[in-house]
Amino acid sequence: MDVSGRFVLLIIYFITILFPTNSFGEKPLTSKFIVIDQFGYRPESRKIAVIRDPQVGFDAAESFMPGPTYTVVKVNDSSQVLTGAPVTWNNGNTDASSGDKAWWFDFSSVKEEGVYYILDIDSNLCSYEFEIKENIFEEVLRQAVRTFFYQRSGFPKQPPYACEEWADGASHLQDKNARDFLDKNNAASETNVSGGWYDAGDYNKYTNWNANYIVHFMLAFLENPGVWSDDFNIPESGNNIPDILDETKWGLDHLLRMQRPDGSMLSVVGVSHASPPSSATGATYYGRANTSAALNSAGAFALASKVYRSVGLISYADSLKKCAVKAWDWAIENPNVIFNNNTGNTSGLAAGNQETDDYGRFIAKLEAAVFLYEITSEEKYKNFVENNYSNVHLMQWTFAYPFETSNQEVLLYYTTLPGVSSVVANLIKSKYKSAMEGEHNFAAFTGKKDPYMAHLDAYTWGSNGIKASQGLMYTDFIHYNINSIKNGQALEAAENYIHYLHGVNPLNMVYLSNMYDFGAENSVNEFYHSWFTNGSLKWDRVGESLYGPAPGFLTGGPNPSYDWDGCCPSGCGSSSNNAKCYSEEISPPKGQPKQKSYKDFNTSWPLNSWSITENSCGYQLPYIRLLARFIADNYDCAGVLNGTAGYDLCGICSGGTTGIEPETNPENCTTTSISETKINKPQIFPNPATGTLNISFNSEKFNVRILDNLGQLLVEGSATGNISLNLSDFQPGNYFVIISNEKNIWTEQFVKL
Numbered sequence: 001m002d003v004s005g006r007f008v009l010l011i012i013y014f015i016t017i018l019f020p021t022n023s024f025g026e027k028p029l030t031s032k033f034i035v036i037d038q039f040g041y042r043p044e045s046r047k048i049a050v051i052r053d054p055q056v057g058f059d060a061a062e063s064f065m066p067g068p069t070y071t072v073v074k075v076n077d078s079s080q081v082l083t084g085a086p087v088t089w090n091n092g093n094t095d096a097s098s099g100d101k102a103w104w105f106d107f108s109s110v111k112e113e114g115v116y117y118i119l120d121i122d123s124n125l126c127s128y129e130f131e132i133k134e135n136i137f138e139e140v141l142r143q144a145v146r147t148f149f150y151q152r153s154g155f156p157k158q159p160p161y162a163c164e165e166w167a168d169g170a171s172h173l174q175d176k177n178a179r180d181f182l183d184k185n186n187a188a189s190e191t192n193v194s195g196g197w198y199d200a201g202d203y204n205k206y207t208n209w210n211a212n213y214i215v216h217f218m219l220a221f222l223e224n225p226g227v228w229s230d231d232f233n234i235p236e237s238g239n240n241i242p243d244i245l246d247e248t249k250w251g252l253d254h255l256l257r258m259q260r261p262d263g264s265m266l267s268v269v270g271v272s273h274a275s276p277p278s279s280a281t282g283a284t285y286y287g288r289a290n291t292s293a294a295l296n297s298a299g300a301f302a303l304a305s306k307v308y309r310s311v312g313l314i315s316y317a318d319s320l321k322k323c324a325v326k327a328w329d330w331a332i333e334n335p336n337v338i339f340n341n342n343t344g345n346t347s348g349l350a351a352g353n354q355e356t357d358d359y360g361r362f363i364a365k366l367e368a369a370v371f372l373y374e375i376t377s378e379e380k381y382k383n384f385v386e387n388n389y390s391n392v393h394l395m396q397w398t399f400a401y402p403f404e405t406s407n408q409e410v411l412l413y414y415t416t417l418p419g420v421s422s423v424v425a426n427l428i429k430s431k432y433k434s435a436m437e438g439e440h441n442f443a444a445f446t447g448k449k450d451p452y453m454a455h456l457d458a459y460t461w462g463s464n465g466i467k468a469s470q471g472l473m474y475t476d477f478i479h480y481n482i483n484s485i486k487n488g489q490a491l492e493a494a495e496n497y498i499h500y501l502h503g504v505n506p507l508n509m510v511y512l513s514n515m516y517d518f519g520a521e522n523s524v525n526e527f528y529h530s531w532f533t534n535g536s537l538k539w540d541r542v543g544e545s546l547y548g549p550a551p552g553f554l555t556g557g558p559n560p561s562y563d564w565d566g567c568c569p570s571g572c573g574s575s576s577n578n579a580k581c582y583s584e585e586i587s588p589p590k591g592q593p594k595q596k597s598y599k600d601f602n603t604s605w606p607l608n609s610w611s612i613t614e615n616s617c618g619y620q621l622p623y624i625r626l627l628a629r630f631i632a633d634n635y636d637c638a639g640v641l642n643g644t645a646g647y648d649l650c651g652i653c654s655g656g657t658t659g660i661e662p663e664t665n666p667e668n669c670t671t672t673s674i675s676e677t678k679i680n681k682p683q684i685f686p687n688p689a690t691g692t693l694n695i696s697f698n699s700e701k702f703n704v705r706i707l708d709n710l711g712q713l714l715v716e717g718s719a720t721g722n723i724s725l726n727l728s729d730f731q732p733g734n735y736f737v738i739i740s741n742e743k744n745i746w747t748e749q750f751v752k753l
Contacts, residue, residue, distance in 0.1 A: 027075075027117075030521075031125035033064040034061050035117055035452075037508050038133035039140055039519045042630065043111040045108075046492050047128060048104045049118045050504055057596040058588045064497030067122030070105045075115040075129060079222050082110050083167075083422075089451045097459070098506045099593035102451035104345030105739055128503070134632065137498070139518055142232055147620060148247050149234050149679030150550050151197040153205065153271075154251070161235050162708040165372050165547035166539070168531075171277035172203065174551055177412045178269060181285035181341075181349045189316040193286050194268045200616040201529035203277060204350035205269040206576040208364075209618060210251060211296035212406065216621035217248040218303045218629055219409070221550050223479060224706070226749040245311065252304055255297055256323060263290035265297045267339045270350040272529040275539065287349055290339035293357045293584065295364035300325035302371035309375075310705060310713065311747065312740030321375055328368055335361075344648070362391065374417050385414055386424050395428070399437035402456070402469035405566050405622070408432065409472075409710050412480040416712065433482045441473065442486065445493040453594070456499035459594040461611050464501060464511050464557030465619030471497030471626040497629060501554070501623065506595045512540050512554040513615075527555045528614040534602045541602075543658030553615040554623050560597040562589045565606035572606050580606055586742045681746060682739045688751035697739065705738040727752055 032050050033682070041047045051066040071083040086103035094101050105118060111134065118127040127668040156170040156588045172194070180189035196205045221228055221244055227241035236246035258266045265289045272282025309317035356364070366388060373381035394400055394408050413430060414656035415425035420477040421520060436442055456467055474494035478487045496504075501511045503522070510523035513532075525542040526532065532539040533548035542548030565572070568581035589597040589612050684696035695704065699720070704713040706725070714735075715725065732751045739746045 003605065013608065018311060020279065026120060028124045028126045030128060031063075031064070031120070032119060032522075033066075033126045034125065034127040035504050035506075036118060036127045037499040038128050038137040038521055040133060040386060042136055043132055043134060044348045045495055046106075046107070046134075047108045047110065048106050048453065048504075050641060051103040051105065052098075052451070052506060053101040053111075054099060054506075055094045057592045059596075060099065064101050066068050068121045069121045071119050071121060072110050072116050072174045073119050073126070075117065080119075081112070082107050090448065095523075097456075098451065098643065100451060100506055103615070104451075114569065124514040128508075131637055137627050140502075140512070140515070140552075141227075141631060143515065143625065144512070144517055144620065144624050144627065145232055145244065145247065145552075146234070147552045147615075148250075148617070149548065152250055153196050153198055153254075153277075154194045155235075161233055161237075163550070166550040167277040169278035171280060172271050172284065174281070175269065175271065178284040178286045178400075181270065181346060183288055184283075184285065191266075191286070192257050192710045193284065194254065195257065196251055196269075197617055198277070199352075199614075201527070201610060201614040202351045203271045203273055203280065203530055204352075205254065205271075206350065206352065206354040207255065207265050207267050207293040208296045208354045208356065209557045210255055211293070211300035212249060213617050213621055214251055214255065214300035215303055216625060217244060217251070217407070218300075218307045220244060221307055222632070223475075223625065224613075224628050225747055227628050241311065241313075242747065245308065248304070249316075249563055252300075252320070253298065256319075258293075258336050259297065259323055259327065260289060261421065263294065263323075263328075263330035264334070264337075265293035265327060265511065268341045268350050268354050270348070270400065271339070275531050275533045275536055277531055285349060287341045287346065287354075289330075289337065290355065291334055291337045292361050292364055293339075293354075294327045294331040294334075294374050297363060298331065299364065299368035299371045300322045300324075300329065302368065302375050305369070306375050308408060311738055312703060312705075324372060324375075325369070328372060331365070331368075344489055362388070363410075366392065367406075370410050370414045370417070377419070382420065386421055389414070389424060389428065395431055398431055398435050400432060400441060400473060402466045402473060403458075404470040404618075405472050405476075412476055416481065416742055418712075429480065432477070432480075436473065436477055436482065442489065442493070452500055452504050452506070453496040454504070455687055459558050459560055459597065461559050461561065462556050462616065462619055463744070464554055464667075465616065465622055467497050467500060467557070468619065468622035468626050471696070472622055475626065475629045492624065498627060500528055506593075507598060509598075509600070511555055511557060512551070512611065513555065515547045516542070518551065524549075524553075524555050524613070525552060525600050526613070528602045528604070528610040528612075529553075530658050533600070534604055534609075534748065542588065546613040555613045556618045556619065558592075558597040559589065559612050560594045562586075562597060562608075562611050564590075565608050568584050568606050577606065583607065584625060592658075595610070621700075630665045684737055684748055684750060687748075689727055690752075691726070691728055691748060693727055693737070694722065695719070695725070695737070695739065696722045697740050702739055702741045705740075707736045708733070 035050045054060050054062055054065050063485060066086050067082060067385040068085055070086055074081055081717050089102040089104055092101060113133050115129055115131050117129045133525060153172045154170055154175055159167060159170045173437055176192045177190045180192045196210060199206055199209060228244040230239050230240060230243055230477045232243040234243055234246060237243055258381035266286045271284045272280040274280035297546040305324060307316045338355060340355045342353055342355055342701040366385060369381040369384040389411060392407055392411055393404055394411060400408055411428045413419060415428050440457045449455045456469055456470060471494040474490040477490045503510050507523055510520040513524040513527055515523040526540055527549060534540060536545055538546045539549055564581055564586055570578050573576050584603060586607060589599045598612055602611050602613055660663035682695055685694050701718060701720050703718050705713060732752050736747060736749050
């Protein structure tokens with residue numbers, strides 16, 4: 001070889017050593033052992049890549065030893081912006097919950113916006129790409145909320161609101177003529193139970209659970225009103241009402257239809273199933289009223305009344321308040337009416353049994369009393385709370401855990417209300433503070449108990465929803481001002497649960513369905529759902545069926561108690577049914593460490609994938625609430641992102657449309673339409689403000705409300721033209737001003753310095 005040839009080889013050698021990503025544009029191979037949040041990180045977030053070496057479980061033979069040097073590579077120019085060494089987790093011990101050894105590579109100092117990946121220099125293997133950007137989770141939140149549009153019963157899913165891949169006609173129109181399940185042949189029992197959302201992968205509707213979803217939606221709005229814009233590309237978008245309230249109204253209107261003239265609430269709606277939903281033509285039946293449904297609905301109606309009143313929908317709020325009181329009064333007169341569906345003579349009515357136990361009814365009554373006290377100021381509701389709050393498990397056990405996040409939250413919410421006993425409020429907050437110091441909460445976080453930084457003590461059916469609820473426990477700690485010294489830790493701990501669901505887990509998987517167009521590189525490809533069913537040519541597995549399932553659904557998650565049906569392997573009724581037991585491998589999820597007890601599948605009976613991969617509104621909403629807490633208010637007063645003219649979610653430009661048509665239900669609890677009319681916008685200034693907030697609005701008459709960051713109403717009045725509000729009595733912090741006239745509502749956040 002001549003001198004020039006040796007020189008070229010020498011240059012190539014040094015390029016390879018100094019620049020492993022090389023200058024020829026070839027990205028290193030992706031490793032499943034380097035896991036990150038596949039969507040990305042906020043600039044100021046703690047950012048840790050987890051490097052994993054499997055020791056126990058289905059992947060134990062696939063050993064991986066990280067090299068001594070890791071680097072953060074910027075995709076657009078292959079520059080290495082940070083280099084360092086991974087740190088061994090827990091002295092090299094194997095984590096029992098995942099079966100892995102682990103290392104952490106902290107790249108928190110990388111804050112510049114851009115697209116990156118993590119590179120193991122020695123092996124030339126890298127993570128999936130991720131983005132650093134403020135409001136990195138904004139688009140993910142939109143997709144997660146839009147799943148409720150796809151879950152709407154009785155509403156057509158058509159472009160431009162549904163993406164073309166998942167278009168369908170209105171389903172279950174027969175719900176308008178539902179009959180009593182225990183009196184099927186009686187035409188006089190027919191009633192309208194239409195609307196609402198499919199509860200999960202099944203299409204049934206459960207009053208207790210639907211009421212809980214309403215409460216979650218209302219809390220999501222109250223916790224961060226400025227996040228919720230009017231451009232999620234649902235049919236009501238563009239009507240100057242935050243789309244979260246439009247979507248919630250779809251569920252609320254169904255709940256209103258479930259109320260009987262005496263205030264009682266029908267318990268459950270059982271419907272037929274088919275793929276797509278519009279092809280389900282079987283009869284619809286309902287379950288009779290029960291006490292738990294009335295109590296849960298009373299709480300949901302009451303809290304919703306507060307929220308819709310705060311944005312100026314007065315007649316709707318009045319109707320909700322009336323229905324809340326009626327439901328409460330019926331439950332007080334009928335405290336022990338039980339209805340167990342899908343058992344005994346109700347066998348076949350819906351899937352899950354919506355009935356609860358005595359403690360569940362007590363909690364529902366306590367929650368209803370809290371929210372009714374807030375909107376009525378009546379002493380009877382406050383007295384019930386203050387005479388009974390000590391019977392909540394948080395108070396009895398000094399133990400806070402994610403299976404009772406909602407129960408803990410209602411007590412914390414009560415502490416914010418005017419006129420409550422300061423002794424009671426302080427005891428509640430003190431108990432929560434002590435409980436959060438426990439071994440499975442802050443102690444687990446500071447002790448680095450989980451290599452994936454999202455500790456959960458018990459993995460069971462629905463563990464992903466439980467993970468989100470655990471994250472909410474930390475954001476509640478901040479929101480209710482339990483101990484501000486620990487707010488930084490609480491914020492970091494809460495965000496780790498988002499990262500877990502976005503890929504920082506032993507499977508390196510985003511637990512949301514079909515998110516490849518929105519930043520994920522390895523997301524859920526199939527899940528148990530009657531629409532996106534196994535074997536569907538259009539909607540089964542991503543990459544095998546034509547479209548795969550719709551995006552954004554949070555699946556149930558790892559479940560170490562998973563097993564095939566009890567009839568397997570040889571008692572399923574026929575040889576062909578018995579053969580289904582072996583139609584595919586079930587280990588995993590069976591027989592795995594807790595965090596690996598998952599499989600990306602949707603096979604029905606007798607392999608029963610629903611205990612692993614079924615979606616649920618009950619998982620989706622805690623996740624939505626948690627995600628929203630990490631999105632800054634970035635909207636103008638009309639709810640449009642950064643002054644742009646809409647948000648393209650399906651490759652189709654979204655536009656405004658009329659709201660849901662007005663309707664009156666048989667119980668005189670009325671639903672109301674929401675106008676889409678747009679007029680000139682009000683202006684508020686200065687922002688931030690010190691002593692005075694000015695409002696300029698070219699309107700004959702408008703109403704003004706100011707809320708604090710807990711959603712408490714501080715100022716209410718009407719005005720004309722330009723006004724100035726004195727803020728001298730306001731504490732420094734974030735506030736919301738809501739301006740409305742006869743047809744329009746605007747919400748904007750401002751800061752008092």
